[in-house]
Amino acid sequence: MCFMWAFSFSATHSFFVDPRLFLGRNKKFQFLALRSLMSTYLSFLEKEVANFENFISFDENSLQNLECISVESSDQSRFYLSGKGMRESVKRYLSGLEIWGMEGEMKKVKSVLSKRGWYFGSGIGNNIDLDELNVTRILNDLFEETSDAALAFYFYTWCEDCTKTKHAIRSVCAMVNILVLGNMNHRAMDLLLYHVRNDDGREAWHNLLLDVLKETSKNRRVLEIVYGMLVGCYVKEDMVNLAIEVVKKMKNLGIFPPPGVCNSLLKALLKSSKIDLVWEIFGEMQNRGMDFNASFISLFIHKYCALGMIEHACKLLVDMRDYGLQPDVVAFTIVIDAFCKMGYLKEATSMLFKMIEMNIFPDSVLVSSVIDGYCKAGRLEEAMLVLKVFGFTPNLFIYNSFITILCREGRLIEADAVFSEMLALGMFPDCYSYTTIIGGYCRVSDIRTALNYFGKMLKTGTEPSIVTYTILVEVNCKSGDLKTAEYLLQVMERKGLKPDIFAYNTLMDGYGKVGLLHKAYGLLGRMRSAGVSPDITSYNTIIHGLVRRGYVEGSRFIFDELIRRGLSPNALTFTDFISGFSKEGSFEEAFLVWSYMSEHGMRLDVVTCSALLNGYCKAHRMDEANALFQKMLDAGLIPDLILYNTLIHGFCSLGNINDAFRLLSMMVERGIIPNHVTYRLLAHGFEKNLVDDPIKATGIKMQQILLKHGIDIDISQYIVTTY
Numbered sequence: 001m002c003f004m005w006a007f008s009f010s011a012t013h014s015f016f017v018d019p020r021l022f023l024g025r026n027k028k029f030q031f032l033a034l035r036s037l038m039s040t041y042l043s044f045l046e047k048e049v050a051n052f053e054n055f056i057s058f059d060e061n062s063l064q065n066l067e068c069i070s071v072e073s074s075d076q077s078r079f080y081l082s083g084k085g086m087r088e089s090v091k092r093y094l095s096g097l098e099i100w101g102m103e104g105e106m107k108k109v110k111s112v113l114s115k116r117g118w119y120f121g122s123g124i125g126n127n128i129d130l131d132e133l134n135v136t137r138i139l140n141d142l143f144e145e146t147s148d149a150a151l152a153f154y155f156y157t158w159c160e161d162c163t164k165t166k167h168a169i170r171s172v173c174a175m176v177n178i179l180v181l182g183n184m185n186h187r188a189m190d191l192l193l194y195h196v197r198n199d200d201g202r203e204a205w206h207n208l209l210l211d212v213l214k215e216t217s218k219n220r221r222v223l224e225i226v227y228g229m230l231v232g233c234y235v236k237e238d239m240v241n242l243a244i245e246v247v248k249k250m251k252n253l254g255i256f257p258p259p260g261v262c263n264s265l266l267k268a269l270l271k272s273s274k275i276d277l278v279w280e281i282f283g284e285m286q287n288r289g290m291d292f293n294a295s296f297i298s299l300f301i302h303k304y305c306a307l308g309m310i311e312h313a314c315k316l317l318v319d320m321r322d323y324g325l326q327p328d329v330v331a332f333t334i335v336i337d338a339f340c341k342m343g344y345l346k347e348a349t350s351m352l353f354k355m356i357e358m359n360i361f362p363d364s365v366l367v368s369s370v371i372d373g374y375c376k377a378g379r380l381e382e383a384m385l386v387l388k389v390f391g392f393t394p395n396l397f398i399y400n401s402f403i404t405i406l407c408r409e410g411r412l413i414e415a416d417a418v419f420s421e422m423l424a425l426g427m428f429p430d431c432y433s434y435t436t437i438i439g440g441y442c443r444v445s446d447i448r449t450a451l452n453y454f455g456k457m458l459k460t461g462t463e464p465s466i467v468t469y470t471i472l473v474e475v476n477c478k479s480g481d482l483k484t485a486e487y488l489l490q491v492m493e494r495k496g497l498k499p500d501i502f503a504y505n506t507l508m509d510g511y512g513k514v515g516l517l518h519k520a521y522g523l524l525g526r527m528r529s530a531g532v533s534p535d536i537t538s539y540n541t542i543i544h545g546l547v548r549r550g551y552v553e554g555s556r557f558i559f560d561e562l563i564r565r566g567l568s569p570n571a572l573t574f575t576d577f578i579s580g581f582s583k584e585g586s587f588e589e590a591f592l593v594w595s596y597m598s599e600h601g602m603r604l605d606v607v608t609c610s611a612l613l614n615g616y617c618k619a620h621r622m623d624e625a626n627a628l629f630q631k632m633l634d635a636g637l638i639p640d641l642i643l644y645n646t647l648i649h650g651f652c653s654l655g656n657i658n659d660a661f662r663l664l665s666m667m668v669e670r671g672i673i674p675n676h677v678t679y680r681l682l683a684h685g686f687e688k689n690l691v692d693d694p695i696k697a698t699g700i701k702m703q704q705i706l707l708k709h710g711i712d713i714d715i716s717q718y719i720v721t722t723y
Helices: 032-037 042-055 087-099 105-115 132-146 149-163 169-181 185-198 203-216 220-236 240-252 259-271 275-287 294-306 310-323 329-341 345-357 364-376 380-390 396-408 412-424 431-443 447-459 466-478 482-494 501-513 517-529 536-548 552-564 571-584 587-599 606-618 622-634 641-653 657-669 676-688 694-708 716-722
Strands: 067-072 077-082
Touching: 105 132, 105 149, 132 149, 132 169, 149 169, 169 185, 169 203, 169 220, 185 220, 203 220, 203 240, 220 240, 220 259, 240 259, 240 275, 259 275, 259 294, 275 294, 294 310, 294 329, 310 329, 329 345, 329 364, 345 364, 345 380, 364 380, 364 396, 380 396, 396 412, 396 431, 412 431, 431 447, 431 466, 447 466, 466 482, 466 501, 482 501, 501 517, 501 536, 517 536, 536 552, 536 571, 552 571, 571 587, 571 606, 587 606, 587 622, 606 622, 606 641, 622 641, 641 657, 641 676, 657 676, 657 694, 676 694, 676 716, 694 716
Parallel strands: none
Antiparallel strands: 067 077
């Protein structure tokens, strides 16, 4: 690789070029402005070309590989000679710049380097190899001779564009050090960041970078700055481990990153939960007398709280005075908020009083957080006491907290009163306020009052949210008013509110329950058109509706579509198929599905097993039902009362009273108390065995089993309830 002295000129100080322009891309621009001058200055051009050829001789074999390219910034243009081209382009380029009366930097570079012993001569073929050593020496010579880092940087950029090759690591490091020496730290930072992002990501390369930066640095202070920059680059690129290696290297050399870089590194370490390293660096900062404030300590407190290490956070809060710092509202807020989220409300309240003892007065936001914590825990009276003790006027957040807990507990009359109090105080309820109370009334199926609040919401100009509409869609679906539910969904769409997956699934479930399966299926296409991808719940809803009405074959089509869409069927999907196959009497297929679930590690629950057991029992295939029941017990599943009653019913329908009472004994032993359904089923079994008084016989036998397991229940209540 050789360096031919091909010169570049600029209309301004072209060496002040944003490094992104040569590091990130090499764009070629058309020289429209220069071309427009060609006809005007044609004769002048010929004269200047002649002068140029006298100034420097070209290697004719290399000249044919030159072309003119420019790199532009926001306020200046730079032209380089590089690659393949023609002599004429050089002539046009030079003449345009000479017309502007500017002298190129490359002329200055040649002049400076000549003083340092770089001989270029005037004949053809006098070239200099641009190897790593020569580039580094030229950069150092340029700076030592002129103390002009910008001129060295100009040569550096020209050289890379000319050779179309990235600089070697030694040249890069030399340039970085020169830029820092020349007070061009921003350029040095950009250069380092570029190579950290784009060069070899192997650890060996980064170790080499550290060593070469040290070798090429001639000043300890410069090395400290450069290493600090490198730490900042690694932190910015989320390469925290490499940043730590640089810090270790610096400590061995007796230097350390500046406070700003340390702060960034500590934040990154806290984010990655490397607490031990954080304290190590923090201790070094203390030893070096670096300043830090309460906000800095709050970073540690916040991380401890996020990790659930609340004791460490509290200790650090107390120990802040040991660092010569006064805890502030921010630090206390972090700890108190963590206490509230963890349900430690007593401790959170104590912290409020601790703040007052230290002459740090909590603000309304902090007190509101504690009150909200009590409300979420259902401790409304204590929440009101905190409000009274600290004497804050309730704000919208506090009122919303009270309304939320009252609605959740079904205390809607009190919620109404709080809502009215807000209005009386001239406070305007927001969307959350209205949505909460609307949701409260919907939970108790009081649709009229819910719609009344919805009307008030619209009259006051408060825009309902997606949640508001979805709540109303859901309550109308539950009441069977699908027309209103559909209308509300359409209103959402017209208002530009994009219904979420829950809203669509809610309406789909409503259609499925009343047998409008074609409308439920139509919602799938409507969802996709709206940019909402159907999920497994969407498909399960349709499959469930089809299976309930005996369309098992039709549900297979939906299942195939589910798979094509890349969704994974879950236990509920397979349970519906088991139920459908069982109802059809296709027990082999049902059992195959059950086995598939078991073999593929799917969690088999009582509902899934009950679907297959119920089919076996109805078909009077009790041997298979009993075998499946044993497998279920072996798998660790705990049968519920419904499942026991299902099996008892199966045995009693065949008159197998002994196995039925065996199951009764098993369920009582496991702490499951029989109900009136159990009693009726057993009585039916005695009837099958032609017992004279099946009700009395059932009562006597059941009483014996219950007393045997220490359970004393008045059996007569079952007789009254059953018959």
